Structures are given as C-alpha cells and as structure tokens.
Amino acid sequence: MSTQQALQNILQSKYPIVQAGMVWCSGWKLAAASCNAGIFGVIGAGSMYPEILDEHLEKMSKNVSTPFAVNLPLLYPSIHEHIDLILRHKVPVVITSAGSPKKFTKQLQESGIKVIHVVSSVLHAQKAASAGVDAIVAEGVEAGGHNGRDEISTFVLTPSVRDAVQIPVIAAGGIRNGRGIAAALALGADGVQIGSRFVLSEESSAHAAFKNELLRSKEGDTILTLKELAPVRLLKNKFFQDILDAYAQGADKEALAQLLGKGRAKRGMFEGDLIEGELEIGQVAAYMDTILPVEQIVQSLINEFSATKEKITNLPSWT
Amino acid sequence: MSTQQALQNILQSKYPIVQAGMVWCSGWKLAAASCNAGIFGVIGAGSMYPEILDEHLEKMSKNVSTPFAVNLPLLYPSIHEHIDLILRHKVPVVITSAGSPKKFTKQLQESGIKVIHVVSSVLHAQKAASAGVDAIVAEGVEAGGHNGRDEISTFVLTPSVRDAVQIPVIAAGGIRNGRGIAAALALGADGVQIGSRFVLSEESSAHAAFKNELLRSKEGDTILTLKELAPVRLLKNKFFQDILDAYAQGADKEALAQLLGKGRAKRGMFEGDLIEGELEIGQVAAYMDTILPVEQIVQSLINEFSATKEKITNLPSWT
Secondary structure, three states, X not given: OOHHHHHHHHHOOOOOEEEOOOOOOOOHHHHHHHHHOOOEOEEEHHXXXXXXXXXXXXXXXXXXXXXXXXXXXXXXXXXXHHHHHHHHOOOOEEEEEOOOOOOOHHHHHHOOOEEEEEEXXXXXXXXXXXXXXXXXXXXXXXXXXXXXXXOOOHHHHHHHHHHHOOOOEEEEOOOOOHHHHHHHHHOOOOEEEEOHHHHOEOOOOOOHHHHHHHHHOOOOOEXXXXXXXXXXXXXOOHHHHHXXXXXXXXXXXXXXXXXXXXXXXXXXXXXXXXXXXXXXXXXXXXXXXXXXXXXXXXXXHHHHHHHHHHHHHHOOOOO | OOHHHHHHHHHOOOOOEEEOOOOOOOOHHHHHHHHHOOOEOEEEHHHOOHHHHHHHHHHHHHHOOOOOEEEEEOOOOOHHHHHHHXXXXXXXXXXXXXXXXXXXXXHHHHOOOEEEEEEOOHHHHHHHHHOOXXXXXXXXXXXXXXXXXXOOOHHHHHHHHHHHOOOOEEEEOOOOOHHHHHHHHHOOOOEEEEOHHHHOEOOOOOOHHHHHHHHHOOOOOEEEEOOOOOOEEEEOOHHHHHHHHHHXXXXXXXXXXXXXXXOHHHHHHHOOOOOOOOOEOOHHHHHOOOOEOHHHXXXXXXXXXXXXXXXXXXXXXXX
C-alpha cells in the first residue's frame, strides 16, 4: 500500500488536508466546519481542561459524522484524564506532540485509535516511526506556536523526513494556499497540515481582536523566541518587547519562565489582550488579509491546488 | 510574455537552474562546469580581488560559450573596479546582493547587461522591481551564508514574492534535489538557485577538508548567528562556540565584529581551517552525503524533477 493510500485510510477525508489543532483557536466549531468542508478537523486539547474537552467532544459527535482528531500535547498535566475522555468518546485519531511517542501510542492503538505524531526533525521522525505511530506531521520552523530546537524549515524537512520513514508524512509549517499544498506533495508529503490560515476563519475560537491584529500584521512581525524554555513563534507585541528587555538584562531560564507566567496564551489569543498576551501564529500571517468561512477557505485551497497541478503538468518536459 | 519566458531570455540555459555564486566556493571551474551541464553558472566575486576576478573571467570566456553571471555583493570595497571588469569582459548577467539595487542597475543595463537582484523579503523584492532589475532571486532563511533579518523561509517567501512582482522570480534556499525544484515551481517560481549542493561538487573551490566536514555534518549543525552584524548561516564549530561565549559575556556589536575579524570565511571554506574558520553553508548540508561532478548533480536534479512532475501529473484530480 502506498503511503498516500495509508494516509487516506487514516483520515478518510475527501482531501488529504489536516486543519491543525491549535491551542485557544481550534474548538469543535472549527473542527466540525473543517470535517464538513471535506478536510480533516482537529480539536486542539492543549488549552482545554478535561471538562471542556468533554463538552467539545459531545458537540463534535452531534455535528460530525466523519473521522476527526484530538491534538494532545503529551506534556499536558491532565494527560491521563484527556486520554480517558478520548477513549470514552471513541475519538478516531489522536495527534500527539511535545513528548515521547512511546508513552501512549500502543495504548491508544489497542483501542482502535490511530496515532499521528508531530515532529520537527528527521531524528524525531525516525523515533516516532520506531514507536509505531501510524503517520507523522513534519512541521517546519515557519509554523506558529511551539517549534523544534533545530529550526529546520518545511522546504528542507519534508523531503528529508520522506526519505527517512516508510509511514505517511504530513507536511506542516508555512502552508497557506493551494500552491503550498502542491509544493508539499512535490517534496514528498502525502498530505498537509494547515494552521494559521484557519485561525483566520470565521469558525476559529481566536478572539476577534487577535484575528484583526493578524490582518494588520506585516512581514517580519513574527519571531521565534524563548528558546531557553521551549522555542515558540509569536507575533511581536508589548509582551515580546518585555522578553527582549529581559534578555538585555541577562535573564536566565527561571527569569524567563517567571516573565512568561501562566495563562498568557489564553489572554492573548482567546481573550484578545494584544498587549500582555502571547500571540502564537505562523510566518504566513503577514501575507493573509481575509477572515473567511472554513468552507470558502477550503474551496480556495482546492481550486488553487488544481490550477497548480495543471500548471506543473503543462510545464515543458526537461528530459 | 510570461515570466518563465522572460527568465529563459535572461539565462538562455537549457534548464532554469542557477548555480549560486558563493564566496570562496564558486570560481570559474564550477561556473564553467555548470554552464556546460546545461544550467546557469555564476562566479562568486564577493571573495575575489579585482585581479583574481579578471583571471576568472579570462578563463571563463575561454571555456564557456553560453551566458553566465558574476555575483556581486554591492557592499564590496572594490565594487567600482569589479564593475569595470564586468563591463570590459562583457559579462552577460550580474547578480547583485547586499546593497541597494538602485546603485548600479541602470548603468549595467545601459551596457546591455541583465541584472538580477537577491532579496529575502517581499518588501525588498518590490524595491528591486521598482529599481528596474530584470529578475529577482528570493532567498529563504534556510540558505547558507548571509541572510535577511526577517528570517522568512523559502516556503513562505516564494509565493509571496511571486504575488508582489511582475518580473521573473528565482527561488533559493533549501533546494537540493529535483523534488525541491518542482516544489519551487509549484510555489510560483520561474526557476531556482541552488548553492550548497554545488559546494559539494568536485568542481567547487571549497577546501577538501570543508567538503568532508559537510559530509559528516548532521541535522541541526547549521545555525543563523551574528544577527547584530549581518545574519549568517554557518556550520557550528569552535569559532561558533567562541561566538556563543562572547554572547554569554554580553558582547556588543563591536566586540562581535572584532571576534569575527577579517578573513575567517577564506580561512574556513578555502583554506580548510575547520576550527577557527567561518564555514558558511545551508541547512540542507545535513542531508547530503556525496561529492559529485557537476554534470552528475545536474542529471540527478533533472531526473528527479521529471519524476516529480510525472507524480504530480498523475495525482487524482481534486475537483
């Protein structure tokens, strides 16, 4: 079986496009709209208490009849309660990140759940494949939110991961349109994961103030920072200026952790505090200027992908 | 006229592939081998005194009958002597970088020379287009050597520059194989520029010790550093450790410039001092393990590009 077919068997969506599970931005509404538009919807559980995840899974099952996933950062404190909920709700797919894929993969698979693991390097892709995951998301450094320490770009990472593992590879990071989908498939990916473009959807739970700030954002406005804690790509704002000031004063890891504190991501992305909040977003934010319904975004992705496929097909032969 | 046709008119090579002009690695031998293998050869003048460039241009004209370029960093101290040489030798194309394209574009064009300018952002692409350059190289942050301050990746930069200008766009940064060429064209580029892959050619003037060190290099071994001076991607070695130590001691711009000193790039890449030298290379270095003749590299690029084009053509339709 080809890796493309294997991915199709996992996702069972019309298109091999995964809507990224993102903290504070992807609740059941976005995931359901994604599934209903023919792509693969994902609930981002990294920002949900167990009772909130329970509620979102309830709503999801009432509104969607196709497979979907929960994105689960493995470092999450209530991870066992989350796993229990996932098993109880018979969630078809779990996308794990930020932790060892050895921990829960077997347990989830024994309950009939497919496991996809997010990596940012070939080394971690190989480890995930060894741990028996069903597919890999290979995410480049241009992606929003938490990122790998080696800062490998999507263009470099995708073909290298493709060559290193035998399981399906989903490319992520920097993909915002149909040209990007065609490029990712050319690089060897079996599918793509798209995040920031869906933050700027009507159905995302990102605060309106955050969405509008993204529309205004310009080239160079995102940056990878806090590398001493966990590298994160965010929009430069007053909070980021505070980080710079802390660095200038020689802040160590503890001082940075104290500055970051708790709840900044919620404050920024969910509550719309553009000053003190942490505004996680991908590098593509600079080049997007519309907030659209998911269905319209998906249609545009598909149309541009098809046009690009046509263009590549019609290129003169080089041999 | 399409931008693809316009690029073909500038390069006049069999394939729209530019061999990057790189300090200390791309003299006439590499450029000539590139031209003779059907791609577009470039002499990297950034590391050449005028008399050396003169010699390389002599050799080039004796060995090559197709168009080629000289890569000229505009901040180069003997820039006017270089320009005089380029005019005297009737070099068909000049690829300018690291400086304002307003400076020499008109002068060169009035002498019948085509001008391509290297940029790392949409903003600079637009400025270069306004200055009247004939084409643009849009180079992502994964590229080796000097890089833009906004750290935009090839995957993000290429479609955004494509949308912003009406002149030909050549994608660069992170491209090492035929899948990368197909991906770049999918993203909207009219051609590609490839650097690191040609450092690892038999004909490059990189020192054998540097080439062998690249073969040994692993994922995560390159890093973008010295951002206070001019951001540069290099291989981590003892000199990079010295940079880290300087940062830890709170080194300012002047202290960093003093540490860098003069001649480190030559020492590393041309003389093979792996300890004290500056070893500029792209992120792709980690994933290459052969030193090959240029002709073989080009053939492999073309074969893989053709196979990828075929693969994209045969993908099921999504509409």
